[in-house]
Amino acid sequence: MPPWRRGSRAEGVRPARLRPLDFAAVRAEFDVPTDFPAEVLAEADRVAADPPLPEHDATDLPLVTIDPPGARDLDQAMHLARTDGGYRVSYAIADVGAFVPLGSAIDAEARRRGQTVYCPDGRTPLHPPQLSEGAASLLPGELRPAALWTIDLDAEGEVTAVDLRRARVRSRAQLDYASVGADVPPELELLPEIGRLLQARARDRGAIELGTPSQEVEAGPDGGWTVVFRGQSDVEDWNAQISLLTGRCAARLMLDGGVGVLRTLPPADPGAIAALRRLAPGWASTGRTAPPPARSSPGWTPRSPGMPPSSTPRRRCCAARPTPPSTAPRRPSRGTAASAGPTPTSPRRCAGWSTGSAPRSAWPWPPAGSPRRSCGRRCPSCPR
Template identity: 70%
Template sequence: MSAQERGRGPIRVPRWPSAATGEPDFAAIRAEFEVPEEFPPDVLAEAETAAREPQLPELDATDLPLVTLDPVGSRDLDQAVHLAAREGGYRVSYAIADVGAFVRLGGPVDREARRRGQTLYSPDRRTPLHPPVLSEDAASLLPDVLRPAVLWTIDLDADGEPVRLELRRARVRSRAQLDYPSVQAQADAGTLPEPLALLPEIGRLLQRRAAERGAVELGTPEQEVVAAPGGGWTLELRGDLAVEGWNAEISLLTGRCAAALMLEAGVGLLRTLPPARPEDVDRLRLLAPALDVAWPPGTAPGQVISGVNPARPAHAAFLEEAATLLRGAAYTPFDGAPPEQPVHSGVAAPYAHVTAPLRRLVDRFGTEVCLALSAGREPEDELRAALPDLPPLMATSDRRTRDVERAAIDATEAWLLRGREGEIFSAVVVDAGNGRGTVALDGLAIRGRCEGAALAPGTRVRVRLEAADVADRSVRFRLAEAS
């Protein structure tokens, strides 16, 4: 079930006015966590040469009216889509930016991309995986320009199951660059453009199939640092629009097809997640009644989670606890025998990352493996040899990204609350134990550690701000009284 169908959509909270000078220093945070900033000269030179001389495939798919769908203002456009009905089902045409057409294995751009791992988004700037001449121009699927792409053609039956797959390099031309809020408004009004007219129907169908498989999607709103209208920074909570959920299903579908190709051939790189531990499921099931969450006998955790409403405090606390079910994600390379555990339990199927090569390192390698296999060829030795190197590179990149994002949010929280020590706030307890917990302030996208013996998940409380330390990037509350 999509976010909007659960009554969420983007969650707007009041913008807190700047309370003091001295904004959070996001550049210092990036430096602390050693985020690569400028590209070396040899990387820029190779990228500029590749951008001037793109390798355009022979297959001409410019007659396909593809469109891109991304956040407002995006320039690194990885995917363009066209959805159509066919006899007995649907056809998904999904063009992915062909980064492999620009990046030479072992070359300067490839080496720098391995060092970076992924594009990192800070509140004040984007630190790209590839030089902007590629990621925001020559390789990006911008509208009305000829681009090399990897075109996935996936035929689905009436139940949303893949029945045919074709994968080829092709030259494409996107017709339009669309954004989520505008497309959501069109979906609500029943005026979606032809390439996306079937997005609600196919998206909902794939969501139902995922729920039946036992997929788990938490769908909790995320804290986001954004520029305040009057200057400075503030925090917002953001929940996905329905169209974002439907669009994500197209990407997940493609990743499942990629994994199936790899597993059949015995070579590739999967994104895996082990099944939830039985003790974690049992603990969550025992907690559900206290948080007013219905868990009928025989119902899988994913189905229970899909029915909760994050806007309700008790349900938000339940989702916080449910995150324990999704621990242990990894990249799993294999060459020969398939891995013992090939499934991504959040997707409830084998799955591979192949749809965001401009922003994530592994997708380029997974795509090249799939292109070779689809053409009946063995992947090149150099490509195969690189697969075991990618998991540690991505683990380092993922950790750095999480650290930077968390530090930026923590610094902004402390900055917004600075000078308000001693004030009382209404809040919801999202987790607690041993006299400590985490509270989310009502009406504000701010969380903090709280002390108090009476803290219980899902309850509303009043808390006193004890400290807001910008240098330490921390806020601390103490339970004032139950409300």
């Protein structure tokens, strides 16, 4: 497993070093708000001192949170249980809206900010810290208002029943991804089982998980900043599946009720589909209009990244990009004469192309009937 998949810096590879940046200047350039007005902080103190609690009591649920180490804005907690016919997912989402009266000073400031803005040297929160990291956060041992989802699944991971209500909850523990990955607590012993089921159902729906690493900017010892790559752990993937499950149930409730705002994606551009089919003749020959379910070949798992990060050594022979249509004369290869005429639009990838950690395609390469051509260079890994 490449080091960046384990969430660490690649051994033997110098991380990309950036020039020292003044993120305060970046925030000022984009008019990111800084301090909260005094009247907003005063109102937050008043609301936090007497938090509104729903009538429904769900404090008997042994909920736990999973977040990065040291996090204080805990907005989701879960409990997983087995039922006679499948599973029950209890998912509590911090009810921050209960602390923000419509038209209040906190509401006006939140609308002005729009979202929490994250920078390498800190974050600019949407709500005052007294709420986001205090009275509204699902901190362990504290009584909190929440939107409580109860989702029943069958043995195959399909949704059979959904219930949503405001409730008072109390989290039992604050966990992080690394600790859960090393030793799964009793409250989450079903997380691997349910997480894998949900991943399988997602593949059945044609969902695609590229598994690319996240890029994070960290402070260096010399006062500068360093870009590092971090791959997601299994626990993060399973936790994300629980969150996606809740989001799908919420979307279904809104669609059935004809209320709410849903974010959707427009249909793909026909030109993009045509380009994709030129790059994937095997897929195009099936006549599919949507991506096929994920398939794997020996030595590759669906979580493998589609491409290693730029800091991971790669061996590449020829450009993998397709050659755009052109009527200009082609640049002659070494030892060949120039020839005029349109440039083929089929992919230009040498048969010797390889990469140490990229997954092998489920479709044969090169596609049947496509011409092979050399790039004209003698790459170290290429016999041509």
